[in-house]
Amino acid sequence: MxxxxxxxxxxxxxxxxxxxxxxxxxxxxxxxxxxxxxxxxxxxxxxxxxxxxxxxWISPVWEPPSGEIESLFFSLQAAIGALIIGYFFGYYRSRQAAS
Amino acid sequence: MHIMEGFLPSPWWQIWFIVAIPFLVLGLYQLKKLFAEKRETIPLLAVAGAFVFVLSSLKLPSVNGSCSHPTGTGLSAILFGPFITSILALIVLLYQAIFLAHGGLTTLGANVFSMGISGPIVAYALYVAGKKASLNTFVNVFIAATVADLFTYVVTAGQLALAFPAPAAQGGLLGSFSAFLVIFALTQVPLAIIEGVIIALVFKYIIDVRPDILVKLNVLTQNTVNRIREAAS
Structure with a gap:
């Protein structure tokens, strides 16, 4: 199937x-x-x-000052990844369709 | 699996750096070779790295009332092997340590070892063994990715137990190992299953669009690709 x-x-x-x-x-x-x-x-x-x-014995050099800013960086991380995955799958898919 | 900044005392954080560095050097060497000899695989490498980015940013609720995140390293381990995967994990862990205070720079060695080295080695070994036993490709990918994710958390529990063994009355090393195992591995079971399913699905899409690269990377044989495509049509 x-x-x-x-x-x-x-x-x-x-x-x-x-x-x-x-x-x-x-x-x-x-x-x-x-x-x-x-x-x-x-x-x-x-x-x-x-x-x-x-x-x-040591604390982080920089900490996100609030939960909102922390979630900003987490979303940014996911967005960067998703962008790359989508771009290359689209690239492969359209090349396959063209050939 | 992130051990937070400052939560590994000396000498443990140095030890994990020393353990991790040879793998990273080997990874850099393999990466250089891949760039020189198999340039057409680079987009797929970017996808595998991006996959680690996405999955390790998702904190999912588990069954026991706490949250954890998948690692996403299984895909890259199956495609490119555990050493190149350790470099991808290093990039993600650096991002999280610097911008999110999630994990830490001193604990980076330990975190790279659990997420980027030990899990991917298990994924790779399981995948190769499954391929030899001619297991169904998707079942094989699912098992490799799921077990790798779980194993990463078992290693983290082990790292913390080594650094913080419980007093002998409370079971010593084994006592603290099982305490950390309950927190990490138990939470991880459902998340590992989700990760395995998603990686198997992405694997299907890669077979759809570029089976030739998988053959070139020795992930699948041409025969297997033909059989899967026949079954799908």
């Missing part, structure tokens, strides 16, 4: 989204006031390390 891979990918992503919605509902119910779920795993590991009394 021509679109087998697309269908499988669609089903997996849909299942992922449904599982997220279900777990999110149960997590939100059990959350204490002011607590926030869905933090980063990187940060959780850092918390474990800090709870053992370790102090990072």
């Amino acid at each position: 021509k679109y087998k891979a697309e269908i499988i990918a669609g089903i997996v992503i849909l299942a992922f989204a449904i599982i997220f919605l279900l777990t999110n509902a149960s997590i939100q119910q059990n959350l204490a006031e002011g607590e926030e779920a869905w933090g980063g795993a990187d940060g959780q590991a850092a918390e474990i390390i800090e709870s053992s009394g370790y102090e990072p």
